[in-house]
Amino acid sequence: MSELKGYKGKIRDFLTQNQVKVGDLIKITSELTFSGILMPRYESGDESHIVLKLKSGYNIGIEFEKIEKIEKIGQVEIGIKNSQTIEKNEKLPKILLLSTGGTIASKVDYRTGAVTPALSASELYEAVPEIAKIANVDAEVLFSEYSENLQPDHWLEIAKKVDSVADSDYTGIIIAHGTDTMHYSSAFLSFALSGFKKPITLVGSQRSSDRPSSDAALNLIAATKFLVNTESTGIFVVMHQNESDDTIACHFGTRVRKNHTSKRSAFQTVGAEPAFVVYEDKILKNAQKEFFDGNEYNPKINLDTRVALVKYHPGFDSKIIESLIKLQYRAIIFEGTGLGHVGKTMYDSIKKAQENGIFLGMTSQCIDGRVSMTVYESGRDLLDMGIIPLENLIPEVALVKAMWVLGNSDSYDDIKNKMLENYSSEFS
């Protein structure tokens, strides 16, 4: 452990000179004056800023060159508190917080400066004490994985856990989740738990809590506010709406996509405004309809992963389709070009897949907009070969839906009908 973990060169000298170390409560005079805890820095951090955790829980980076004065004003017990310290207020609504891992569940130990990938659900809750003023939270760790490592079996595990509290007195459920595949998980839960009677939010963060402008706390707080105030049910992804901290978006879990590798506002509702926006203590509604098409809670927690997502491009080798036939795939979701096309070089392999009883669905690699296969010759050819246009299903959602449908259907006609039925706002 180093008392100045991650600080190098002249910044380190300056901090040593002024006798401050990581974990101290300090006051910095720069263009403005800031008070907060001195945070450690990591490999990937730049070398020209000092990072402070403000009282609000928000981390900021202060440019070293502009600092006029730094002074230690105390040493505080902050951050990860002991579970006993959060007093539960039995009058508040009850929320269940499930942790699955990801950046949001990465912990910085202020004393040692180490980043531990597994922050338990209860620590997560305690690291954001503001939540305790809004809701009474029970916390549980389901597993601790970065979401690039999540597989459909993890989706099943989450869905089963959520289903097990269907009749409980929880007002809503928060699922802390890595952002890489959060939209795949939200899509699966939307289908498997169709009609679930409590709102569910998946919450992630794009910047770990040791970095300036971490979004973890604000996203969690907004999700809690949304759950206790909304009348809606449904599965929502709750993340920053833009680069400011004023508004947090609640996206329909079947209409959302991660559209930027690093921005805090990486998640966007495709082709529309987010369903809800949390602004201060208000919940603003954009959604024109309810999330679930039916009213009945009818869980179907099954899937079959024999679905391929095939992005067509010039030069695409139709032998890949023949490999999928050999590997006994049951469905292929195409990401076609434009309105839902693939080149004529694909026709023979598509016919062969069709003859093998494989469900063939068409989405567009444009992502936004609707496929429309009657406009051009290519589209009409493909319709004749039995390809089913999937309206404006987002390709990733079409993939997850197909896995879910295959897990719950045996006949081609039933698969086709279910793929075209609207369950959870997947069509808009």
Next chain:
Amino acid sequence: MSELKGYKGKIRDFLTQNQVKVGDLIKITSELTFSGILMPRYESGDESHIVLKLKSGYNIGIEFEKIEKIEKIGQVEIGIKNSQTIEKNEKLPKILLLSTGGTIASKVDYRTGAVTPALSASELYEAVPEIAKIANVDAEVLFSEYSENLQPDHWLEIAKKVDSVADSDYTGIIIAHGTDTMHYSSAFLSFALSGFKKPITLVGSQRSSDRPSSDAALNLIAATKFLVNTESTGIFVVMHQNESDDTIACHFGTRVRKNHTSKRSAFQTVGAEPAFVVYEDKILKNAQKEFFDGNEYNPKINLDTRVALVKYHPGFDSKIIESLIKLQYRAIIFEGTGLGHVGKTMYDSIKKAQENGIFLGMTSQCIDGRVSMTVYESGRDLLDMGIIPLENLIPEVALVKAMWVLGNSDSYDDIKNKMLENYSSEFS
């Protein structure tokens, strides 16, 4: 042939009553008054509008219910003129217009109402007579294909044709192209013709000329204005910037993507403003740098299509990677999640691909933003396995670039170096 092609029911009765037919010059009094040619309608058209081609070349749909009066005011020779009618002004700059097909090259015959998919390059030019006032155009048909049917061999054909006029007195080149894969073609030309000394524009249209608000004419006119006025060289995709007709965007051919199935503004520069915008007669510049990194024209018109684009998702079957190894692929471009990740379940097959000397490059399915593989454990694992992070290359561009690099390199190290070298603004 029908004199009221496509018009049905009460609209048809109304037109018959008023003795107007397709091809007539008519005046319609509605909320405003419009004069223009009555256009035919087609299958996919809605049934509540009458479509008029205005003098400006712009098509509008007028809501039937709001029409107060319709009258025939003449019959005109318009649209497809005979080539002899366009007078060339030898003082204007010379432009070469190559037609490859697509919606932009779909022809409506005003007399018969039929839509013919092949509008020759010279007819295209003559259908937009405004161009003749800006430039002196030579027109040539290379082929007539909707762009979903274009293959890498077509890219080679276009590149060779363009290369053949490298030393001519043309000021610039317009390539009329279908929109489905226009961004793949623009990427290939950007690499194959690196350093080409004249500006090249690829121009498409999202709505064929028989539909209200066709964008064909405006995009062609803007491309011509751009070519004769710009000081820049480079490969540009020229399409509507937004849903108005005020501004047409010129996108760098390696930083553009079709992001909507049907909007006229479907093409967007990823993560930035378009390089140039044509607004009336002005060319506004956003680009901060020149398109080509080098100054020398050094054409390399070769490719090898043994490249797969693999979009990772939860449940992705690593057997697909093994199929690619068997099919003797030489490169795999991953569309990873988030900052450039794939799940641990892929590691064994990735190692095997690496052992087989396959080039493995990483992009992100987020599309916008940069891959960064040192931040998380998963990224570092993949780096250790020899996956090469491709910065912020757009996945489709990475695919095309890999085809081009493989066509011009034999050694792994040379492939890797070329993939990371910036040739034509593919990195930003």
